[in-house]
Structures are given as C-alpha cells and as structure tokens.
Amino acid sequence: MTNKIYDVVQIGYGPVGQAMAALLGKTGQSVAVFERWPSTFSLPRAAAFDHEIMRVLQGIGCADKIEEKVVPFIRYHWVNAKREILLDLPYGGVAASGWENGYLMFQPDVEKALDEAARSYPNVELNLGWQAEEITEHEDHVEVTFRKGEIPEPGKWVATNETRTVRARYAVGADGANSFTRNKFDIKTKDLGFESEFLVVDIRPNDPQILYHLPEGYQVCDPARPTTVVSRLGNEHIRFEFMLLxxxxxxxMLDLEKIHELTKEWILPEEGTIIRKIVYRFNSNIAENWQNNRVFLIGDAAHVTPPFMGQGMCSGIRDAKNLAWKLDLVLRDKAEESLFESYQVERYDHCKTLINMAIELGKIICIPDEKEAEKRDQAFFSGNIPPFPEMPILTNGILHKNQNGEILSPTGELSLQDFVSYQGKTGRFDDIIGQGWTIISTKADPRDLLTNNQIALLEQIDVKIVHISNEENTDTVYDLNGKYAAYFNEKGLDAVIVRPDFYTFAGVPTLEELPGVVDDLLSQLHLKVSKELNV
Known part of the structure; x- marks a missing residue:
C-alpha cells in the first residue's frame, strides 16, 4: 500500500464506470479505476440510449465520435401475432438536449469512445485485471484491496497471489448487478416484481441492407412468442430477443437449429453470422441504500431494469453525472459532505419510475394468453389505450419550490440546449459556454440583478451567468435558431437556473425574482465558501 490517497477509487469499468471515470477526470480529481477483466467487453449488451445521455457524452468529449457509429431511433412499431400494426410511434427528431431523441448502438463502439475519453485525462489511472476483495471505511478515507487475476481462457478469471491496497477519500461501486460493493455492506435490494427469461441473439448480416427492411424498433406482441427486434444495432448488426415459454x-434455446428457426422470418442462416447468443434473465430491483458513508453505488449496482424502455445504461450514466458534480464540489472543499444526501433522494424515484414504466410495457408486450392478447389488440385498434409513457422529471432534491412548497414547470425538467454563437465561435451551447451550473436570461444580463456577494459565491462554484439575445453582438450569446427565445416565451420566463446534470433548478418568471431564487440555490448546496464571504 502506497501513501497516496486518491480522491476516488472506483470499482468497475463498464460503460457507466467509463462515463464516471471521464466525468471525474474532467473535473481534475485523481481517480483510480479497477476492473476485474483485462479489457473492455467486445460484445454488445445494451442497445439504446437517449438525447440526455448524448449530452453527457458531449460534455466528456466523445459525442462526435459516437455519433458516427450510432443510428438515430426514428420509428417504433408494435405488431400483433398477425403482424398487424398495434402502435406506430414516431420517435425521431431533435430533443431538448440538442441531439436526436434516441439512438441505437453497437455497445463496443460506444465503450471504445468512452474508454478513450477516460484515458485522455492524466489524473485517471486505469487498472484492468484486478478484482476487489475487501473494503474498509475509515473516518476520512476508505481502503480497498484488489487481487490481480489471469485469464487462462476466454471468460475465465483466475486469482493470483498479487494484491494491492488503495486508499481514497471516497469509493464508487460501478460493479454491476452482482455488485461486490453492494454485497460487502449487505445492502438489500427491493424486487419490483418482473422477471422473465429471454434468448438474446445478435447477428451481423452479410449485406447491411437487410437492416433497413424493418423499423429501427420492432415489437412482436405475439402470445406464442413475444419478440423484440432491434434492426439497427449500430450500423452493422441486428438483435433479436425471444421470450422463453x-x-x-x-x-x-441456444441450439443453432432453434435459433435459425426463430430468426428465419427476418434473416436466413446463410445471410449473416451470429456474434452473440445468450439466455438472459430480465430482472427488476433497486437497492435500498445507494451510499454507505464514503462508498456510493451507481448503475446496475444500484438498480436493474427490464429492457423495454431502453433505459438501463441511461439510468446508470445519469447516476454518474449526478454524483460526479457533487463529488467535485465536496472534493474541492466548496461544499459540505451533507450535499451527498441529495444523491439517492434525486436518483431513487427517477430510477424506480423508469423501472416501473418498463415493467408495465413488459406486461403489455409479454401477454402469453391468446384471449388476453386479443383484448389487448382490440384496445390498441380502438385507441382505448393510455399514451406511451413520458420520461419522468426530478421531483425531489436540490430544486426550487414556491412559497407553497410546490415545484412548478420547468423546475425538474431537462433544460434546453441549442446552437449559439459567441465571440466568433458557433456550436451547441455546452461546447461554446461550457457545462456546470448556469444562469440564463433572454431579457438582460443576470449580473445586473445580483449583489456582489451573490456573484462572488456563484463564481466560487463556477456558475456561468449568460445573457442570450436574438441580436448578434460581442456582449451577448447569440440565439442562432431562436429556440431559446421561443422556449422562454412559451414558459413565460425571464431566466432559468440549470444544474450541472441539465435539470432545471428553477424557472424565474421575472428578473426581479432572480436574487431570491439564487439565495435559495446557495442555501441548498451546503456551501462552505459562504462562510468565507460572510454570506
């Protein structure tokens, strides 16, 4: 064990762990990452992510590379046993985050870009081939002992006699559904009530044109065999998920003849190569506690969802983004550790809502009874069904409430990102202005309404104060497409305060109200620097 104390030691380096390492790396914190396997996994698991996650990837510098490899999710069809359309959902278009609403991916392409982003930060130390076997918490740090492993054959990890103990101020468990970190502290999980086995098959067609014969998402609601087809798993692959009866x-189910029988409706055996086949049990659970003193859980270590919303990896990356900005403030000695109390408060309900939404979709898709399936089909044909579920917003945590304790729109909603121009540069807002806490007004410079002490405090935590205008000049940020003006007019706002994870802390109807809302923000952040400035 060396004397060095890292800021964060991280256990696990899947896509959520990669995102976390890159996010912390960008803040300048020293991070030691340990992963059991000696290299990133070469086969896909997750299939989709959304515009919010692409904005996170934009912030760590790999969105452009990933955009070259992924496919916008444009159409989503549900069909019944007769292949009659039950639901034709237009899914495409640019969303609030400034990116396409959703994307389909070949996960190794995304992991490669995330890995390169994490490695680009010299303060991120990667240690692959090490398995965590002990965690000890102390008053001001944690110690984690790892054991080196060897891979005598693919998929087999064998322990060696070499160990290493690392100290850090905090530890993050990004180590998956069977999390060592979670189990070490005997953290219980709550079963949310969905479990089903599916055969998952990924195929690389010989002719990529086969990928274009179906909508990007194709859900077969057939009681004889509920099936999901993702026809564009990136640019070169197609995925099938067949429910076991x-x-x-x-x-x-893993027998080749069985697989060919199941897939022949869409692709013949001679038309492609199977790159992955696995029977996977879809579960739904959530950890009761996401923090044990100085140790945090993110991703599948904290929650597992069925795949029907395509939000498993997305939820994990949201965890990483949420926790990273809070770790940064505490590690820079800007905020008290009590700031961490908002982590689970904010993420738990959001995750649980998404899991429950996925479960409800699964119940509709996976009806095995013919009569019940016929009732479902008729409900779709008659239009007697609820609308497709909308994404949840933040409802708890560091959010502004009015005098009655209410959260009013757009508080808790994802903020807008569009193209702007400033000081000779043009691009998406985050690329030109930067990410982090941001105060934006289309009416005037927010600084004109704030006191010197307020501005000093905001500067201590790197809050960006931005005046966006529909006139191009050197003093303001130019609203290139007029989307900010339209958004502020639609919402009836003069200003918004946006969190580092892109959720809106507050919408401010008049600039005169801004100082009071800023005071509320500063009081909720558990800042240490307020004492230094006598605020």
Missing part, C-alpha cells in the same frame, strides 16, 4: 430450457 414455460418448460423451455436454456440449453435447448
């Missing part, structure tokens, strides 16, 4: 065995 009662009495079917895993080993029988």
């Amino acid at each position: 009662p009495g079917e065995k895993k080993e029988d």
